[in-house]
Amino acid sequence: MMIPFYKMHGLGNDFVVMDERTERFGLTPARIAALSDRHRGIGCDQFVVLRPACRAGADVFVRFFNADGSESGACGNASRCVADLLRQQGGGASSVLQTQAGLLAARIDAPGEVTVDMGPPALGWRDVPLACEIDTLHLPIDGDPAAASMGNPHVTFFMTDLPDPHEAGPALERHPLFPERANVGFARIMSRGALRLRVWERGSGLTLACGSGACATVVNAVRRGLVDRTCRVDMDGGSLTITWRAADDHVLMTGPAVTSFVGTVDLDGYPS
Numbered sequence: 556m557m558i559p560f561y562k563m564h565g566l567g568n569d570f571v572v573m574d575e576r577t578e579r580f581g582l583t584p585a586r587i588a589a590l591s592d593r594h595r596g597i598g599c600d601q602f603v604v605l606r607p608a609c610r611a612g613a614d615v616f617v618r619f620f621n622a623d624g625s626e627s628g629a630c631g632n633a634s635r636c637v638a639d640l641l642r643q644q645g646g647g648a649s650s651v652l653q654t655q656a657g658l659l660a661a662r663i664d665a666p667g668e669v670t671v672d673m674g675p676p677a678l679g680w681r682d683v684p685l686a687c688e689i690d691t692l693h694l695p696i697d698g699d700p701a702a703a704s705m706g707n708p709h710v711t712f713f714m715t716d717l718p719d720p721h722e723a724g725p726a727l728e729r730h731p732l733f734p735e736r737a738n739v740g741f742a743r744i745m746s747r748g749a750l751r752l753r754v755w756e757r758g759s760g761l762t763l764a765c766g767s768g769a770c771a772t773v774v775n776a777v778r779r780g781l782v783d784r785t786c787r788v789d790m791d792g793g794s795l796t797i798t799w800r801a802a803d804d805h806v807l808m809t810g811p812a813v814t815s816f817v818g819t820v821d822l823d824g825y826p827s
């Protein structure tokens with residue numbers, strides 16, 4: 556069964572996008588993990604599945620899966636890519652994405668440049684979630700990290716020297732305090748308006764950029780009084796501009812969305 560897909564990326568955080576709006580392809584977690592494999596499959600950090608929207612006002616229902624086949628409620632970089640894909644397919648300059656974490660409004664600022672309203676962060680211990688009642692601004696873990704949910708769980712370490720995320724990332728992702736695992740951000744404050752970030756992503760490992768991680772890091776940095784509400788986030792793959800709007804508590808993320816190529820894949824060669 557030959558199935559079309561889009562290969563897209565936001566700052567090098569790369570995606571396979573499959574459109575199941577008219578037909579289902581049997582995309583089980585095992586099949587998604589196999590397709591995401593960089594050596595034996597197509598290869599991507601996240602696998603994105605489009606389905607028909609079932610909420611009023613939404614244009615499409617978007618599901619995000621990590622390279623290991625696990626599902627996430629949010630993916631900032633992929634949200635920008637899907638909004639730009641809808642534009643390429645004849646949609647307008649704005650769209651509404653239905654996700655597991657709620658409705659996200661997206662606006663095309665220019666072709667390939669997108670702002671997504673990622674909604675308000677969730678800052679309660681149950682929201683992240685954490686395993687027990689703890690102040691999310693100071694977790695009892697070496698390095699005094701903070702936690703926040705942007706529809707997915709993030710923990711942020713503020714440091715003067717950034718470590719190699721491969722060293723501490725895997726153990727922190729599965730720390731007992733995070734019952735659903737966590738995305739682990741290592742951030743260095745550069746000024747009130749800029750920070751440097753590397754993220755070890757739950758289910759995918761180190762990526763070149765993490766949109767929801769950039770949002771969570773700015774939220775945590777603002778809560779700690781370290782940066783202003785609009786902040787540039789520099790990652791290995793490039794920069795995003797994040798604004799945590801005081802008026803309504805929403806987090807806005809602006810950055811690029813790129814289509815690398817369109818292809819087809821024979822799904823019969825992959826486990827079902």
Ligand SMILES: N[C@@H](CCC[C@H](N)C(=O)O)C(=O)O
Pocket residue numbers: 568601619621626627628629630631632633707708738756757758759762764765766767768
């Ligand atoms: N790359 C993403 C986040 C993808 C999901 C994450 N790994 C999770 O499991 O929550 C982004 O750009 O936000």
